[in-house]
Amino acid sequence: MGRRKKDFNTSDGFEEWGGYKKAKVSKLDEQFKDESKIVKISDIFQGVAIMVNGITRPPADELKKLMAQHGGVYHMYQLSSTTHIICSNLPTVKIRNMGTKPVVKPAWITESISLGKIIDFRRYLLYTHQSISQPRLDFKVIDKPSTSMNQSTTNISPEKSTKICVESEVKSPKKIEVTSRSTKTASDPNFLEEFYNNSRLHLISTLGAEYKQLVCQIRDKHDGFFLGRKKLAATRGNTTNMQQENRETVIMHIDMDCFFVSVGLKSRPDLIGKPVAIAHARTARTANDNTENRSLEFAMYEERNGNIAAGASRVANLDGRASMSEIASCSYEARKCGVKNGMFLGRAAQLCPDLITLPYDFEGYKEVSNLLYQTIASYTVDIEAVSCDEMYVDCTEILRETGLSVSEWATHVRGEITAITGCPCSTGFGANRLQARLATRKAKPNGQFHLKADIVEDYMSDIPLSDLPGVGRATLAKLANLGLTTCGDVQISSLKCLQSELGAKVGETLVDQAKGIDKKPLNYYQERKSISAEINYGIRFKSLEEFWSFLQTLSHEVYNRLLDTGMRSRCLTLKLMVRAATAPVETAKFLGHGICDNLSKTTSSNQIIGSADVVFNEAKVLYEKLNAPFCDLRGVGIQLTKLEKPGNVDNALGKFLVKKSEEAGRKIRGKVR
DNA sequence: ATCCTCCCCTAC
């Protein structure tokens, strides 16, 4: 399986974020030029640079040759100069390519060559991005008798299609836009990669980890010179004029406003000010009616979560055709109607009939995140990355050196972030991370707020407990049972009582939080404690072999992630989601996990887990102990724990890992100079 | 007391 986001993990520094090593690229280009000298036939693809995505007909090698023969360029990776993505099948299109480059079927190339001139690629679009004002080509699923089930005219072979399609396509491009119906489950060998390429949660998770790692690297190699800070100080002239507030520790919390939506609106400024949501589904109504399966599952869901109001309302009023695609992000206009992140699109559309959906743009999110982190890193490396769109920054030094007041600094840095990223953000300031975070909540959207020490106590008493980080729906329900809804309520209740209800630690933390106290300092270095990979979507095995095969893929995935971190592990946990005994076999949500029991089993030993095969075999053993029929599996995960740095070089793996981390270290140091 | 396993909860 191809590794993902390698550009990030191996990045040597800011200057190359989001790009590829120039040396590598030019080598590829050169290789290509050599080949093109030999076989030049025409120049029809002058100015065209393609990147092939997935399996195509003709295959990538052939397309590479054709491009060479006809004046075009072939890119192994997608570069900024890539003009077209070539792809045969809709399922293999990677969403991350969709932001900017047209995804075109290979017939565009073969047929252009046949005609001896370049055809307008828009007739061969596999998929259109909303932001591009091109004629929209809709996929039509043709429900035909079974004879045509596997015939997909998307994959027209070049020799056949040339004569048949070119003319008719020009007049009626929709005719070739046909795919056969295919439901992709984890039984498909490509499922894992495809799923990850489309999973927002996977993206959020992996990006978060990558920014944490990157901030560490930047901090390690930094020489102490901050261009942004120096420039800012210079505009202020004499900086010895310190203000009172500049002597205390000031923590800043930065959070982009409805991040995914803001990135999406960059290419759709016409939608600014309208209710917008990011989701996979385009429409809030589905073609198929699933009323029967839904009514039972929703009833069970309410039964199970009856005491948690927020959970039950999640599926309230959803009929059999309401889309259960989840909203990843929604604009403030949509929130005014009650739309929330994570809500099903069908439900959101009930609340907000004018809701407009935009597709994901994973590549765009990365670009904006890179710019955000670069911007802040030009002022300080006292950064704790929280996620791709959120971080804590210790501003104490910046304020001292520049002589700015908190509000001046906030205005400046927010202006710069907005100018550079094209996206609005909010900042909150306080004496600790909790105060900074609560200040951001007040600041949003597109604002700034400083929660000053002298008002903290008063300020906190009105804050609803749901605003506290760490207090989710379960804790909230427990607190509500105690009659507590605000921080003020907690301030006057007994620690003992809270601890007996919530546990010793959580109770203690809550009492602190209610007073605005946060004892946790910013965390600049975080040691990994676990590595896991899990899939709880699309899990439908028809045979044990299918499950073994998937488990093996998952084992490789998680082991590769372990190698990436350079750590070793001695403990493995298999996590299963198993259809609850009374839950319907068909879930309310298409290929969702439905209502499940969660099971896990752990094995640990003094032996290092030394290969993906070991992972697989251990997981297999654990599965057999868990006694869950493969047909009832709805989710599978593998987690590795008891991680350690490979200090002991007593085996081949240890030597390999030490060598690997030394190489990584050299790369980083080599860049500093 | 402290650790281990099997959970649950939370956040992005």
Add this chain to the structure above:
DNA sequence: TAAGGTAGGGGAGGAT
């Protein structure tokens, strides 16, 4: 149709 991941904190209860 839809893409419900992943890491950390921590509690309950049993083993050491």
